[in-house]
Amino acid sequence: xxxxxxxxxxxxxxxxxxxxxxxxxxxxxxxxxxxxxxxxxxxxxxxxxxxxxxxxxxxxxxxxxxxxxxxxxxxxxxxxxxxxxxxxxxxxxxxxxxxxxxxxxxxxxxxxxxxxxxxxxxxxxxxxxxxxxxxxxxxxxxxxxxxxxxxxxxxxxxxxxxxxxxxxxxxxxxxxxxxxxxxxxxxxxxxxxxxxxxxxxxxxxxxxxxxxxxxxxxxxxxxxxxxxxxxxxxxxxxxxxxxxxxxxxxxxxxxxxxxxxxxxxxxxxxxxxxxxxxxxxxxxxxxxxxxxxxxxxxxxxxxxxxxxxxxxxxxxxxxxxxxxxxxxxxxxxxxxxxxxxxxxxxxxxxxxxxxxxxxxxxxxxxxxxxxxxxxxxxxxxxxxxxxxxxxxxxxxxxxxxxxxxxxxxxxxxxxxxxxxxxxxxxxxxxxxxxxxxxxxxxxxxxxxxxxxxxxxxxxxxxxxxxxxxxxxxxxxxxxxxxxxxxxxxxxxxxxxxxxxxxxxxxxxxxxxxxxxx
Amino acid sequence: xxxxxxxxxxxxxxxxxxxxxxxxxxxxxxxxxxxxxxxxxxxxxxxxxxxxxxxxxxxxxxxxxxxxxxxxxxxxxxxxxxxxxxxxxxxxxxxxxxxxxxxxxxxxxxxxxxxxxxxxxxxxxxxxxxxxxxxxxxxxxxxxxxxxxxxxxxxxxxxxxxxxxxxxxxxxxxxxxxxxxxxxxxxxxxxxxxxxxxxxxxxxxxxxxxxxxxxxxxxxxxxxxxxxxxxxxxxxxxxxxxxxxxxxxxxxxxxxxxx
Numbered sequence: 046x047x048x049x050x051x052x053x054x055x056x057x058x059x060x061x062x063x064x065x066x067x068x069x070x071x072x073x074x075x076x077x078x079x080x081x082x083x084x085x086x087x088x089x090x091x092x093x094x095x096x097x098x099x100x101x102x103x104x105x106x107x108x109x110x111x112x113x114x115x116x117x118x119x120x121x122x123x124x125x126x127x128x129x130x131x132x133x134x135x136x137x138x139x140x141x142x143x144x145x146x147x148x149x150x151x152x153x154x155x156x157x158x159x160x161x162x163x164x165x166x167x168x169x170x171x172x173x174x175x176x177x178x179x180x181x182x183x184x185x186x187x188x189x190x191x192x193x194x195x196x197x198x199x200x201x202x203x204x205x206x207x208x209x210x211x212x213x214x215x216x217x218x219x220x221x222x223x224x225x226x227x228x229x230x231x232x233x234x235x236x237x238x239x240x241x242x243x244x245x246x247x248x249x250x251x252x253x254x255x256x257x258x259x260x261x262x263x264x265x266x267x268x269x270x271x272x273x274x275x276x277x278x279x280x281x282x283x284x285x286x287x288x289x290x291x292x293x294x295x296x297x298x299x300x301x302x303x304x305x306x307x308x309x310x311x312x313x314x315x316x317x318x319x320x321x322x323x324x325x326x327x328x329x330x331x332x333x334x335x336x337x338x339x340x341x342x343x344x345x346x347x348x349x350x351x352x353x354x355x356x357x358x359x360x361x362x363x364x365x366x367x368x369x370x371x372x373x374x375x376x377x378x379x380x381x382x383x384x385x386x387x388x389x390x391x392x393x394x395x396x397x398x399x400x401x402x403x404x405x406x407x408x409x410x411x412x413x414x415x416x417x418x419x420x421x422x423x424x425x426x427x428x429x430x431x432x433x434x435x436x437x438x439x440x441x442x443x444x445x446x447x448x449x450x451x452x453x454x455x456x457x458x459x460x461x462x463x464x465x466x467x468x469x470x471x472x473x474x475x476x477x478x479x480x481x482x483x484x485x486x487x488x489x490x491x492x493x494x495x496x497x498x499x500x501x502x503x504x505x506x507x508x509x510x511x512x513x514x515x516x517x518x519x520x521x522x523x524x525x526x527x528x529x530x531x532x533x534x535x536x537x538x539x540x541x542x543x544x545x546x547x548x549x550x551x552x553x554x555x556x557x558x559x560x561x562x
Numbered sequence: 563x564x565x566x567x568x569x570x571x572x573x574x575x576x577x578x579x580x581x582x583x584x585x586x587x588x589x590x591x592x593x594x595x596x597x598x599x600x601x602x603x604x605x606x607x608x609x610x611x612x613x614x615x616x617x618x619x620x621x622x623x624x625x626x627x628x629x630x631x632x633x634x635x636x637x638x639x640x641x642x643x644x645x646x647x648x649x650x651x652x653x654x655x656x657x658x659x660x661x662x663x664x665x666x667x668x669x670x671x672x673x674x675x676x677x678x679x680x681x682x683x684x685x686x687x688x689x690x691x692x693x694x695x696x697x698x699x700x701x702x703x704x705x706x707x708x709x710x711x712x713x714x715x716x717x718x719x720x721x722x723x724x725x726x727x728x729x730x731x732x733x734x735x736x737x738x739x740x741x742x743x744x745x746x747x748x749x750x751x752x753x754x755x756x757x758x759x760x761x762x763x764x765x766x767x768x769x770x771x772x773x774x775x776x777x778x779x780x781x782x783x784x785x786x787x788x789x790x791x792x793x794x795x796x797x798x799x800x801x802x803x804x805x806x807x808x809x810x811x812x813x814x815x816x817x818x819x820x821x
Contacts (some may be wrong), residue, residue, distance in 0.1 A: 093733075093734075096720055096721070096724035096728075096733070097724060097733070098721070106724065106725040107720075107721035107724050107725050108725055108728065110723055133722050151740070152740065153728060153733060153739070153740050154733070155733050155734055155736075155738065155739075157734070159734070159736065160734050160736070160753075186680035203801075221734075289790075305743070307743070308747070310670045311668055311669075313668055315702045324690040325790055336703030338744070339739040339741070339743055339744030340744065341744035342729070342741065344726075344729060345773075345787065345790075346789075349794070351729070408805075412784055413671075413673060413783045413784075414782075414783070415783075415784070415785060416786065417774075417775060417784075418785060422697050422775070483760060484668065490722060497666075499670065521744065521786065522744070522745055522746050522787055523746075523785060524670075524746075525670050525671075527668055529666075529668060530666065530667060532666065535664065536660070536661050536664035536665055537661060539660055539661075539664055540657040540658070540660040540664070541657060542656060542660035543653075543657050543660040544653040544655050544656055544660075545653070547651065547652055547657075548653040551648075551649050551652065551653070552649070553776050554636055555636050555645065555649075558633075558637045559637075
């Protein structure tokens with residue numbers, strides 16, 4: 046695409062953004078010229094960084110045990126995101142600067158550019174590097190050869206290399222979701238999870254093909270992600286092959302379904318004539334519009350939980366004149382089956398069942414006040430539909446709970462109100478279909494669904510291989526469920542009438558003008 | 563007689579109205595990031611349209627010149643082709659507008675948030691009653707009396723913060739922790755001059771120890787995810803974490819002495 050065409054299709058706002066971006070790039074490049082001072086960096090470090098990374102850079106700050114990934118131990122000399130050659134552990138100054146400026150997405154490490162000046166960050170680079178006694182730049186950098194632009198052909202080649210001999214599939218899974226067949230460990234002995242490649246916003250070092258190429262080439266220090274540029278590796282890839290794999294990995298991030306859109310807080314259930322889908326595979330689910338929410342660890346009540354592995358949940362819904370059906374979908378790298386040897390081996394002991402829960406108010410609020418989002422409160426009880434994946438000896442179950450806060454829980458008969466659930470687990474993704482009749486015979490204990498009303502709804506999920514059980518789980522705050530009323534033909538008919546009136550008026554005007562002339 | 567203009571009067575009118583509309587959008591939505599509610603924008607635009615039309619039709623001559631092209635379109639036989647096109651487009655647009663505005667909207671209900679609810683004069687926590695008007699941070703005095711001890715207390719507060727609060731309020735105390743985007747309302751930004759700098763330490767102690775469930779009745783919409791920290795932290799830890807919040811952000815608490 047030449048520049049003139051680019052100019053035409055870009056809005057002024059985009060142009061401005063591009064300009065800012067280019068300026069930022071230029072400044073980032075030129076800023077490398079001013080070296081930082083370690084002594085000044087220490088002052089900043091002692092105020093901002095010790096909390097996680099520790100006073101001596103050993104990654105042993107107060108937060109250490111409540112973070113996964115744990116804070117980097119700078120004395121180890123391992124830097125995950127670097128551009129030096131695979132056998133040279135020393136990062137470039139730009140590498141360290143970038144991690145400070147942009148942060149590490151999906152970890153507790155924030156982007157510091159909003160609080161620290163550029164000079165502050167360069168001073169930090171100098172100080173942080175001194176923990177591993179890195180005083181010289183790396184001897185060799187990653188070699189990129191000629192970048193191969195992404196194309197259908199390149200992606201196809203990349204896919205083959207990705208799967209061939211279990212090269213990447215071994216850890217990242219066939220669908221790239223990191224559905225594990227292996228238990229992985231980091232250098233501090235912590236559990237590490239293979240990257241879910243279909244969610245580009247959680248890549249520590251961006252999912253631009255060039256960044257992916259760099260990760261494939263250097264490996265990720267301090268983890269089990271190896272270098273594929275290492276000639277000694279059985280799985281070695283040439284420069285050209287690495288570009289193909291990078292293009293393929295970047296292409297895995299195509300689906301928008303699991304991207305959270307902060308504006309979209311409503312699960313919209315479509316009205317269906319006739320039968321609702323009875324399986325998670327039903328094609329009609331594809332036509333509904335998905336809504337995705339962040340899952341956050343439960344830290345408000347009982348035993349708290351700080352190191353989650355599930356991060357989002359995607360919800361679809363439909364209803365007919367009798368029943369409402371919800372399809373809950375979330376990526377979970379492990380199918381947790383207590384009693385199953387393979388599952389137990391991958392899991393953090395003790396293994397528990399995977400699970401998901403839907404929370405709804407017993408009574409749809411008429412005003413703004415909702416039940417407390419953590420399992421309701423004394424005056425506002427909630428219904429909780431809790432699905433569990435089952436063990437080696439017992440199948441999946443769905444429970445119905447009524448609660449007024451997490452200390453007052455009543456277990457009820459799910460079958461009695463017609464609550465049913467069905468699930469599937471494929472390549473690192475759980476799908477659970479939950480159905481319940483719109484109304485039940487116990488209106489004082491069960492939510493009675495009605496069309497066109499905004500119903501508060503919240504979700505929770507458990508990864509049983511990540512020690513999640515009971516109060517240790519991930520959850521959302523309140524969002525909305527809406528049973529979309531059928532639109533009917535009223536808008537169309539009114540629109541036609543209005544258009545007709547306008548046309549009539551115009552014709553009448555033209556006619557009277559003619560006769561006047 | 564009207565002279566030939568570079569831009570016809572009618573087009574001028576339309577351009578001014580469109581210009582003002584996008585001006586609003588550019589100024590508020592893009593530059594200031596304060597999105598104007600649609601109803602308010604509609605009201606503004608109504609005034610703009612009425613005002614501009616008034617200016618343009620202030621003289622008889624001006625009015626004539628303005629409606630001239632429209633009259634010509636309807637009356638001039640040589641403009642038959644354009645007339646037919648306009649006669650098709652205008653009713654279609656009117657119909658389309660009616661159709662889209664009649665489709666039911668599925669936008670989530672608005673929930674306005676009370677940022678600083680009025681505190682009660684007394685509240686209960688840790689099994690005792692506190693008087694908010696006289697409550698003071700027992701450690702604040704060391705800031706002047708014993709700076710070395712104060713530094714130690716701030717450090718202890720920081721450790722409490724990083725182990726308990728950063729998940730939502732963030733390492734930078736900017737309300738943007740790793741799980742902030744999963745919460746509604748979003749966690750408070752302590753770096754912002756409109757938050758802790760406007761409050762007394764006793765107010766913070768009240769909000770931290772009793773959390774979201776401790777909000778008073780008028781503090782709609784009662785959906786804060788703030789935990790009830792008296793369940794997890796000691797009184798001492800809360801006072802220390804308050805020292806840390808002010809120290810890290812470089813802000814000073816409000817106090818009766820400074821009023």
